[in-house]
Amino acid sequence: MVQIPKEPAPPAPLQRSVPTSADVARLAGVSRATVSYVLNNTSAVRISEPTRRRVHEAAKELGYVPHAAARSLRAGHSRMVLMPTPNVPIGPLYSQFINDLQWALSRLDYTVVQYGGVGLRGDEAARAWAELRPVAVIVPGEGLGPQGVAILKRSGARAVVTLSPEPVEGAHVLLLDHGVVGESAGRHLVERGHRRIGVVVPEEPGLGVFSRPRLEGVRRAVRGTEATITELPLAYDEEAAGRLAARWRSLGLDAVFAYNDEYAMLVMRALRDVGVGVPDDTAVVGADDLMLGRLLRPRLSTVHIELPSGRDLAELVDRAVRDPAMVPTTHDVLGARIVHRESS
Amino acid sequence: MVQIPKEPAPPAPLQRSVPTSADVARLAGVSRATVSYVLNNTSAVRISEPTRRRVHEAAKELGYVPHAAARSLRAGHSRMVLMPTPNVPIGPLYSQFINDLQWALSRLDYTVVQYGGVGLRGDEAARAWAELRPVAVIVPGEGLGPQGVAILKRSGARAVVTLSPEPVEGAHVLLLDHGVVGESAGRHLVERGHRRIGVVVPEEPGLGVFSRPRLEGVRRAVRGTEATITELPLAYDEEAAGRLAARWRSLGLDAVFAYNDEYAMLVMRALRDVGVGVPDDTAVVGADDLMLGRLLRPRLSTVHIELPSGRDLAELVDRAVRDPAMVPTTHDVLGARIVHRESS
DNA sequence: TTGAAAGCGCTACCAT
DNA sequence: ATGGTAGCGCTTTCAA
Numbered sequence: 001m002v003q004i005p006k007e008p009a010p011p012a013p014l015q016r017s018v019p020t021s022a023d024v025a026r027l028a029g030v031s032r033a034t035v036s037y038v039l040n041n042t043s044a045v046r047i048s049e050p051t052r053r054r055v056h057e058a059a060k061e062l063g064y065v066p067h068a069a070a071r072s073l074r075a076g077h078s079r080m081v082l083m084p085t086p087n088v089p090i091g092p093l094y095s096q097f098i099n100d101l102q103w104a105l106s107r108l109d110y111t112v113v114q115y116g117g118v119g120l121r122g123d124e125a126a127r128a129w130a131e132l133r134p135v136a137v138i139v140p141g142e143g144l145g146p147q148g149v150a151i152l153k154r155s156g157a158r159a160v161v162t163l164s165p166e167p168v169e170g171a172h173v174l175l176l177d178h179g180v181v182g183e184s185a186g187r188h189l190v191e192r193g194h195r196r197i198g199v200v201v202p203e204e205p206g207l208g209v210f211s212r213p214r215l216e217g218v219r220r221a222v223r224g225t226e227a228t229i230t231e232l233p234l235a236y237d238e239e240a241a242g243r244l245a246a247r248w249r250s251l252g253l254d255a256v257f258a259y260n261d262e263y264a265m266l267v268m269r270a271l272r273d274v275g276v277g278v279p280d281d282t283a284v285v286g287a288d289d290l291m292l293g294r295l296l297r298p299r300l301s302t303v304h305i306e307l308p309s310g311r312d313l314a315e316l317v318d319r320a321v322r323d324p325a326m327v328p329t330t331h332d333v334l335g336a337r338i339v340h341r342e343s344s
Numbered sequence: 345m346v347q348i349p350k351e352p353a354p355p356a357p358l359q360r361s362v363p364t365s366a367d368v369a370r371l372a373g374v375s376r377a378t379v380s381y382v383l384n385n386t387s388a389v390r391i392s393e394p395t396r397r398r399v400h401e402a403a404k405e406l407g408y409v410p411h412a413a414a415r416s417l418r419a420g421h422s423r424m425v426l427m428p429t430p431n432v433p434i435g436p437l438y439s440q441f442i443n444d445l446q447w448a449l450s451r452l453d454y455t456v457v458q459y460g461g462v463g464l465r466g467d468e469a470a471r472a473w474a475e476l477r478p479v480a481v482i483v484p485g486e487g488l489g490p491q492g493v494a495i496l497k498r499s500g501a502r503a504v505v506t507l508s509p510e511p512v513e514g515a516h517v518l519l520l521d522h523g524v525v526g527e528s529a530g531r532h533l534v535e536r537g538h539r540r541i542g543v544v545v546p547e548e549p550g551l552g553v554f555s556r557p558r559l560e561g562v563r564r565a566v567r568g569t570e571a572t573i574t575e576l577p578l579a580y581d582e583e584a585a586g587r588l589a590a591r592w593r594s595l596g597l598d599a600v601f602a603y604n605d606e607y608a609m610l611v612m613r614a615l616r617d618v619g620v621g622v623p624d625d626t627a628v629v630g631a632d633d634l635m636l637g638r639l640l641r642p643r644l645s646t647v648h649i650e651l652p653s654g655r656d657l658a659e660l661v662d663r664a665v666r667d668p669a670m671v672p673t674t675h676d677v678l679g680a681r682i683v684h685r686e687s688s
Numbered sequence: 689t690t691g692a693a694a695g696c697g698c699t700a701c702c703a704t
Numbered sequence: 705a706t707g708g709t710a711g712c713g714c715t716t717t718c719a720a
Binding site for chain 2: 696700
């Protein structure tokens, strides 16, 4: 651990207080109203060029920066889109999505803010978000109930969107049903003649949100076939994988859906190390279509996931903000398709 | 691309306006002052139990949530710590660090907010942040100059901390000099007798912040030895790696520092595919000590990186906030040590 | 073209 | 124990 040294604090000069528009007005020799007109380019009012210049100079000289809270208090609304930061570790796929979303919302002139509420949950969290009076809230993942939605709306949020595994009353829901991921994998394995299918279920807490539906998806895919499913709880480390591999023959599986590409790499490695052939003895399928899958040998079969584009979501938010009468709906937005390579 | 359908907007009921403390006061039959005392548990004032109850009930019935902007406007300060979201894709290492930091700051009763300013740069960005009047600003990476620091401080930020590759006047700087990473790798390779060392430099824009110092670090490590450095620009895809591998023999290198573990995997795979032996023909060293390095065969030698703990940084921020007189200093906080496995 | 002033929601001082 | 009220920084009528 790298320590940040603690230093003794020598005395220092007092900080000048923060300049306000009144200070600018005083320095420019005009009223606060005029300052506001000039700095906001208010078109309904004509201000003479010399005055404009004086105001701008005064503002620059003082290092004036408007006070967002005061402004939105006065205006009665803000353009802040609040998005709680997920407290689960997220992959590159999701990061990219969030990035696109932020970019698109910025283009639409919203201020995007990720709120790091760690300990809070449920309505308590919703209340904390509501205190900031965001014009819209985008909640990734579960955890927001109808109550929470109500709290947010009562506090002025004109759009509440959740990216959730299940519908939420009152909110615009982008249904991210990971079942389709498992389904793709399961269908693929069944079609290729596999009958004893293992499904890796990560032991990491917080991954259950994804792993449970993926497992259910595989179950759905094999329904009506002779194939059977075996759950394989697994921690993301080599020893755990080694232990799993050691009892592999006794499990009698001919295929495994490894939750995602990273777990797939872990499993493939462990199987290799105990002499289980992939795909001949056991087929392996990952998910997420990460680069690493392409680099493995045999090349990893995987499920490619399509999230909605950040732009689409940004537009949904914008429409909902501009038309609060819009009735919230629930849409399936998770796409999944198998990418067949060499491991299956 | 998954499309989010656009729906026609039917008419809908008007939204009741947001309840304020005045509404609560009216409903409870008390003054706004009393409401404030009750809801904030003001210890300087005694409120009778029946009154408290009435206030709480009224607040709950109305779904009252205090208005953070109004509160901090009145108070003259907030407990918001603002952190611009990095617009470079960040790895698991850094994500973990940010998470820890958020957690630690929450424990200290700060509200952590990641600000998604995409298009802004330099002082423009600083001004946008300053509008929110955060009590502290933590800037990951370069891009904040002394000007920006001044803007933030003039706007009331009591602590400005940057995690930067180089010192910034006026700010508390946690120097993340990635040179030490390259140095560790370089020293290791030289000690093991390698003399013609390639250094992968990712072509991805935005990674230059890291790759340049890492390259310089390797240069530093070989200074005074007979070893030579060859820069190897490389995009993160298989074809590019294949092209690099194809001309590998002609490069005459006996070792390569691959920027990080992911690039190392890419390079190792490409070298393998053209029959270059690792480590016998060419040694490979990665960086970041990701799990995938342990799963490769040969196991990947890598540089383990130690970031400061989130807790330490949170404490630094807290101290700086409580004692604005504290003079800003610059500290090296990036630790690096070689993890020797099988690829070198 | 510019200024005076009200008021957004909240808290803290001073009365009662 | 409770209420009246000023004022945080800003925008926006309304007057001049």
